[in-house]
Amino acid sequence: MKILVTGGAGFIGSAVVRRAIADGHAVVNLDALTYAACLDSVASVADHPAYAFEHADIRDRAALDRIFAAHAPDAVLHLAAESHVDRSIDGPGEFIDTNVRGTFTLLEAARAYWERAGRPGAFRFHHVSTDEVYGSLGAEGQFTEATPYDPRSPYAASKAASDHLVRAWGETYGLPVVLTNCSNNYGPFHFPEKLIPVVILRALAGQPIPIYGAGENVRDWLYVEDHAEALLEVLQRGRLGRSYNIGGENEARNIDLVRMLCAILDDRRPEGAPHDRLISFVADRPGHDARYAIDPTRIRTELGWRPSVTLEQGLARTVDWYLANEDWWRPLLARPGVGARLGLAGATAGQGA
Template sequence: MKILVTGGAGFIGSAVVRHIINNTSYSVINLDKLTYAGNLKSLESIADSGRYTFEQVDICDALELKRVFEQYKPNIVMHLAAESHVDRSIDGPGEFIKTNIVGTYTLLEQARHHWSQLEADEKALFKFHHISTDEVYGDLPHPDEQQADEPLPLFTEETAYNPSSPYSASKASSDHLVRAWARTYNLPTVITNCSNNYGPYHFPEKLIPLVILNALAGKSLPIYGKGNQIRDWLYVEDHAEALVKVATEGVAGQTYNIGGHNEKQNIEVVQQICLILDEIKPKPTKYSEQIIFVEDRPGHDMRYAIDASKIKNELDWQPKETFESGLKKTVLWYLENEQWCNNVLSGEYKLERLGVGVKD
């Protein structure tokens, strides 16, 4: 089995590649453009495997994609390459349109051309797995808006799309393209929509690694608005296991939501990080004293929460980590991997806030 992973040097993609090499007998072709968030150092532990190959390719480059398909003849495509940070999409939506929409179209066309030329038995094995986000569904009611005895709704695979940010709109567009290629061309596709990931090797523009590194540096810990925005948190290595299961066992034409069963307010997440640091790397003052509240993100969704019963019932997957166990592992990883952090912060990003407003 040969699996082509796009975006395999990114946060989730590298976890998928490591999982495949460490836990299966499959071969991996990692295709990544190596933008600011792509980091081959996240793959050093498996880079010498004879089942691993790296190709530096932009998914918008049709000729290079054609060469890769012809050279490696993958059985499965796992498409993770994407611009993924909401704040960056507010400041510069153009890259999100190009990579997430045009790039997905370009990859779909090359995958379709490759699939159409396969023999019948290979065609039956082939699958295009598109990895997406719960943010395409938009906003869910917040507990503050509900009666105490009213059940809170969850995102299901049938929830209507209602994206709020340039990022989530571009991912929703890519999901629609994948479904259209399945319906029109019969390309065997499967889509997964996941909740917020966290864990090792996470580029520190996102909430959890940003808070950990700012806390350790003695900087302020900015919380958007009141910090009462709710997210469902999924440990990245649990997600990687789920993705490989869907890619290899999922039914073509289906969508599977992947969640961590961990709804937390942002302020709770930050406070929990501070408590862990107080315990394992104490200082004269509490880390929570560094928390400040800042102007909220434009168009900020208040709550995401996933119903992951379908993947549990149909593919027998559920997360192994609790939020508490996964978060402690994550904090310890950043404490033990200072060199990795220094390397990713040697570029243009310096732990500053992005997405305050649209740039001219």
């Protein structure tokens, strides 16, 4: 199968690219190379004969038409998106433009290509989304595919809108679509503005480790390489028009997650121990969702997929990767906004649940 992967130089996208090539697929990596992209994340496959790279923006219809015509993919795996919640609070316009208008433009380009090709039944458009579209949970319960949408941030709202567009293109035009909504990803090649790499890199530098509020917010953590495997399973075997929730089955409070990372670092770098002395509680993010939890029953029963890595195993692998790959993450720390506290623009609007 030849797969057009959008956002293939990003965190999850690069994991998909590496996994797809390893599984014997051909990959066309389409990426606009915005601030969070890094081609070094796909350096291991860059010279593979089944890999091609296209520097393009999903909002550029002419570029998309050229790429579809030149490469004739069998499927689209759409990951390209603005995805940092704090940045969406400070600048929501870019999120609406990329995640909504960009998805619309990609859908139209894919539909035109599919119709010109005679509407082949094997074609797939797989849209990758987030559990944040469902809003916030209390102490009990899990998100299912039937959970009503209730986005609480500009990022989540933009992804919810793109989900609705994909479903509408499937219903209205018959485009063969599948959707997935995932929990929080982590692992190698994670851009250093997200929680886990922030903790690791600040601890290594002996700098304060910022924790929003009291650290009570709960997330379900999914190792990125497990996610890549699940996405390819859904792309190939998921039922058309269906959505699948992909979770790590690894819930943890933020404060507990940070302490786990500090304990691993105490073992790997004892000269800096105890690293949890660096924990610093800071003003919470506006509208910070209390808890996310995924019910993965559908993907487990229909496709036989479940995560292979526990949170403890995945965190240890992640710490070890960052310790061994300073040449990858060090240059990224100089990119705009990395290391600075973002997302304070809405602080006067009050706190979320």
